[in-house]
Amino acid sequence: MGFRRNTLWMRLFAGAMALVPMGLLAASGEGALPKLDYTRFVLPNGLTVVVHEDHKAPVVAVGIWYHIGSADEPAGKTGFAHLFEHLMFSGSEHHPGTYFQPFEQVGATNMNGTTWFDRTNYFETVPTTALDMALWMESDRMGHLLGAIGQKELDTQRGVVQNEKRQGENRPYGRVDQNILSNTLPANHPYAHDTIGSMKDLNAASLADVKGWFHANYGAANTTLVLSGDITPAQARSEAERYFGDIPAGPPVARQQPWITPLAGDRHGIQHDHVAQPRIIRTWVVPQLGTRPAIDLDLATTILGGGRTSRLYQRLVYQDHLVDDVSASISPFALASQVQIQADVKKGVDPARVEAVIEEVIKAFLREGPTADELARAKIQMRANTIRQLDDVTQQGFFLAEGQVYRHDPEAFRKDLQQAMATTPADLKQAAADWLGKGSYTLQVLPATATQNLAAEDAAVRPLPAAAGRPAAIQPAKAAYRTTASTVDRSKGVPVVSQFPGLHFPKxxxxxxxxxxxxxxxxxxxxxxxxxxxxxxxxxxxxxxxxxxxxxxxxxxxxxxxxxxxxxxxxxxxxxxxxxxxxxxxxxxxxxxxxxxxxxxxxxxxxxxxxxxxxxxxxxxxxxxxxxxxxxxxxxxxxxxxxxxxxxxxxxxxxxxxxxxxxxxxxxxxxxxxxxxxxxxxxxxxxxxxxxxxxxxxxxxxxxxxxxxxxxxxGHWQAPAGPVPVKSLSTVAAQPVPRVFLIDRPDAPQSVVMAGLLAPSTLAPNNLALKVANDAFGGTFTSRINMNLRENKRWAYGAFSILINAIGQRPLLFYAPVQSDKTAPSITEVLHEAQGVIGAHPLTEAEVEKIKDNDIRSLPGAYQTADAVLDALSGNVMYHRPDDYVTTLAQHLQAVHQPQAQAAIEEMVHPQALTWVIVGDLKQIEAPVRALNLGKVEVLDADGKPVQTSKP
Missing domain, CATH: 3.30.830.10 (Metalloenzyme, LuxS/M16 peptidase-like)
Structure with a gap:
């Protein structure tokens, strides 16, 4: 749950060609293009519904797309669209508490919410019999949210979002986004600020802001509901009317208009970070998605930087040996797009030399255009991944929703492909000349020195001045929307799902x-x-x-x-x-x-x-x-x-x-x-x-x-002489006492807290009990560790326990990236949870049953694609499982009860044997961690070797 880049376009146009899927294409053969048959209708209250039937598995992908994003945030409210997305998971008036709980009970898969410049979406894939529950939940938070949102919920999600921001910025090169936006777009452009926003604006968000945002933007007429999977249009219409028909249309939402603002000339900037090598990022502002230039530039970036056969890779990696990696891509959005070239400079190479070669390659491309073979291979790649994505009902919904929300055409993706397939080398050359010949911004991210103040450097970035010519937002055409009476008695709470479909797993x-x-x-x-x-x-x-x-x-x-x-x-x-x-x-x-x-x-x-x-x-x-x-x-x-x-x-x-x-x-x-x-x-x-x-x-x-x-x-492959080697997987004794190891990452806004134990092999007879126990303790959103550190304390974006499969003793890892000033308290909480689950607070029957229900009921959604089926076969071979393992998994899970799960957690969790590795800013965390007196504390370098320190 959180903000993310809109990667659908990149998924759409990456990969290699596939044949067209039966039932999804207009025709078969080399030139066939994918076609998702759909039904679209609009309810009297303005809610748009798009439906696609795919009955290969008894599941339905549900998507709710609100046509509102960070581009619509007023001044001083950056990050608010994303913050509100988080609040939508805090419960509703008829279902207080976390939104995830009913979905975990019915085995939902692919469940999340995301925010980007132009939209906010929420999605889940549920068993067909749980569709009523899913639509009840989505409609309850859409029509009945604010009574469940108070200051506590706002403060909780504000803290979670701020830790999401810290987590992103704590990664190498994680601070570049706002720098690039500030240096490529005028200050009054809707995209001039990053989706996650600033800490200052997040701190300033009030309950009044929450209510205002909800009333202004979350009406039915600003929403698209997409249903894809085991459903018919008639069923979809009936269900949509029943659950959403009484929700008001809401006020008209003004639509931001495309505004393409290419730079007048080339600009350069430098940013420092705790990174291992320089990175060069060159960015152009180009036309919005669905336009001919955006489609052509997608092909052009594939030819320029789409892998080992691309021109930039051939020159910079193979020929001149100047970089370790280089890529080019387009990120198309509703109002404008970005073309970006990224290169990781080899150690000891002057970044200016790399910049010069990139310019040479671009100029040659503008002068010569692509070859016929380059263009043909780029088209193959563009068509291919679209087709492969259509094996997944969730992705089907994404294709249809993006087209409807941005362009009022669920099949827009197919029309873009048609346009791309008709592109000629001359077209591509012209598009590149028109847009890559304009001004760009080149950012060099360089390794920081110990004395550089990165926060001050970011604060010193000055955005481009506001520009004239921003088009006015356009109000939608007036419409006489009306609500219809609902037969749903919401006072009864979430609909109970009592029956579930069986798993359709291939023979x-x-x-x-x-x-x-x-x-x-x-x-x-x-x-x-x-x-x-x-x-x-x-x-x-x-x-x-x-x-x-x-x-x-x-x-x-x-x-x-x-x-x-x-x-x-x-x-x-x-x-x-x-x-x-x-x-x-x-x-x-x-x-x-x-x-x-x-x-x-x-x-x-x-x-x-x-x-x-x-x-x-x-x-x-x-x-x-x-x-x-x-x-x-x-x-x-x-x-x-x-x-x-x-x-x-x-x-x-x-x-x-x-x-x-x-x-x-x-x-x-x-x-x-x-x-x-x-x-x-x-x-x-x-x-x-x-x-x-x-x-x-x-x-x-x-x-x-x-x-x-x-x-x-x-069949002609013959084995060499000698037997197959045998791996030695000796048994390791548990640590007799806790150990703590610290690794310094200067200026880190977060610490990664990781603790490890050794658990029984995946081959163990009680493997399912071990899995259920771990999931109840720390393996799901509503498990103990995450609810403690994320939802209750607001110290982390997420905190979990991870049981890694292995033939030998496997690692059980506790993982929590937490804000730096809460490092020691977070360690205390993780330790408290570990001690409690084997002591005064054992797993409850309800916790165990919740995990079992989720595991069993999620099986149809988990195996709806060929990739997932292949993964299951792989697991069967690796862990010596019978061919019917997946089809009999439900009955074996049913045999796990609280006593078996509790015995399993006690077999795994030994707080006195924990080995802690904590990566963070030692200036902030070392003294508080030492004060916990967990055990011997050592400071290690990035190679895991001891660092001399005067502290005991």
Whole structure:
């Protein structure tokens, strides 16, 4: 819950081509475009309803989009739209208390709310039988909110939002947004301030402001309700009228008008931060979403900076070796858009040199335009991810809602794609010349020195002066809205959901290739795409006894050159096939995955086979990737969460244990520096071999189709001599006394408090009891830790316990990013909760039943996509589960009761054995933490090594 960038456009236009989904496209074939059939109607009170039917799973995605965002905030009220979004989760007049509780009881998935410049939205996916409950809840806070909002609720959410702001700004490069807006837009532009707002304005928000905002903007006529999934238009109309028909339209909301204000010339700025390397961010102001220039510029940025084959990457990374990464993208919004180029400068390189090369590449592009091949591949990528997103009912709702709210056209996304497919190289060249030839703002973010005052630097940023020519907001046309009588008796409270649909999980089938490799298939025929995963028993734990990071580095290098193609040719082949190939590593497993369109399946499998069986591990590629890898490690050592995840595991397990490694998987600088091609070859041959792999398949296929295709690609693969290596996962004794480790992050507005224990393996017979117990204690929004530190104390944006799956003893982590001045009190509260749950405040039956209900009832929503089905197959293989594990999960969860959950939490939680790692500003936190007398306190550096200190 909180503000976030509107990433739908980026999701829309990223990825590789897929074939068109059955029932969602106008036609099949190469040029087919996605089409979401929908029904739209308007209630007498002005509420717009958009409905899409998709009956593949018994769930409905519910979305409420209010056409109001931070662009509509008056002066002195920055951040108010987002603050109000949080208040909408504080309860309503007929349901006081947290909004999440009824949804957790019915197994809602994908539940959240977000705010951006032009809208505020709320969404959840619920079992079909819980639709009435969801609509009751949404309509109750829409029509009956203010009686439940008082000063306490306002103060609580104000504190939560301010900690969300601190958490964002505590990340490396986390303070750039307002700097860029202030230097690219006139002070009177609706987008001139960041969505989360300023601390000053958040502190000034009053109850009168809350009531005024609600009355002015949250009426029915300013709202779109989108329903996608297992529902019909007739049902949607009946339900919408019943629950929303009596809500007043509200006053007309003036619509901000597009205002494109490109800079007259180039501007430059410098910002300092606690970062590992300089970052250059160059920004242009360009036309709004849905316009021809915005569509063309999306294609142009893909060609300029959309991955390894892009012009900027080729020049700055491959040719000149000046940066570790570079990208270009467009962020289109309703009133104006941003084109942005971002480059992470190599250590020791002059940022001015990078800026000059970026300018050279842009000028060449403006002069020459794109090649036909570049444009064709960009179009493929633009079309592809749209299609893949349509497998998810939640994303279907997002597509339809964005089109309706911003452009009064639920199918606007398809029209944009049609326009893009018709774009020519000349069109693209003209759009780039028209807009990337205008003025831009280049911000250099440089590593800060110990003496620099970052807050003062931010305060010294002066926004551009106000500009003439801002178009006046336009009032909507007058309409005679009216309410209709409701039959809902809200005094009875939230509708009780007593029945729930069963899980529709595909049949699991098995076969073997000619060389004995096992194939496991769960077919899902929603879209004509086949997903394949090669799952190896390897992972970070396979680094044990060798160089840390070898597993992950080998995996990364396997996406580079093969013995037949260089690294650029590999990516180009993926793009032309419409394939997506990725390599991943976890604690216990490594994998190679493919998402292929069915009419290119064999060629895509052949490419995957080439990358898995014939990686080249070329010295030149290795040198380039090593430099990027080392830069990433350096970045991790400036990011608080990564710092904790690098440091805590070796303390929990010991450095001689297979799990005693940085959980980032990236190893150490020394280990990565020492890696040679022979090390990668050895890892591949020892671990990534046909007698150590299972092939998992999900999607629109059958055993009769997929097995011959897989056999052609992998059936000739023969195992090397010698047995598969065996990982050593020794048992580690619990710590006898608590330990506290502090890591300094100067000027941090927050501290990351992390504490760890060792819990039983995921393979443990009582695994489900362990999961239920942890979720009740700290694994959900309404669990004890989060309700304490977020909702009651207002010290954190979120605080949780995390039980990480592992074949050996697994880590149980308590995680709380808290405001710096509450670091020691927050530690006390976490410890108090840990002591209480195994002592005076054991888990209650209600807490356990709540988690069980949520887990069981969320199953239909959790497995509605092919990706989710594939994940389930992976879990079955990793943890030796039967094929019917998912379909029998509900009955096994039902067998967990309070005694079993309490026994599990007592098996896991041992307060006296806690190892604490706290990352924060030592000037603020060290003395208060030491005063807690938890145990021995040591100060570590970012490498986890002791720092000499005079303090006891």
């Amino acid at each position: 699991v089938e098995r076969a073997r290739l000619s060389n004995g490799i096992q194939v496991i298939l769960a077919a899902r025929h929603a879209i004509p795409v086949t997903d394949v995963q090669l799952l190896f028993n390897a992972g970070y734990a396979a680094d044990h006894g060798g160089r840390l990071g070898t597993a992950a580095f080998t995996s990364r290098m396997m996406s580079e050159s093969t013995q037949k193609r260089d690294s650029v040719a590999v990516i180009e082949a993926e793009q032309r096939l419409g394939a997506q190939i990725n390599f991943g590593v976890g604690l216990d497993m490594s994998n190679a995955s493919l998402s292929a369109l069915n009419d290119q399946l064999q060629a895509s499998l052949d490419l995957l086979s080439e990358m898995v069986l014939q990686p080249a591990f070329k010295a030149g590629d290795m040198q380039r990737v090593r430099g990027q890898w080392l830069a990433n490690i350096a970045q991790q050592k400036t990011e608080p969460m990564s710092m904790a995840l690098r440091t805590l595991p070796p303390l929990l397990y010991g450095t001689d244990h297979a799990y005693g490694v940085p959980f980032t998987g990236s190893g150490t600088e020394a280990s990565i520096q020492s890696l040679q091609p022979a090390d990668l070859v050895a890892f591949q041959q020892h671990w990534l071999r046909p007698d150590n792999v299972t092939i998992l398949v999900s999607g629109d296929t059958s055993l009769a189709k997929i097995v011959p295709a897989l056999d052609k690609a992998f």
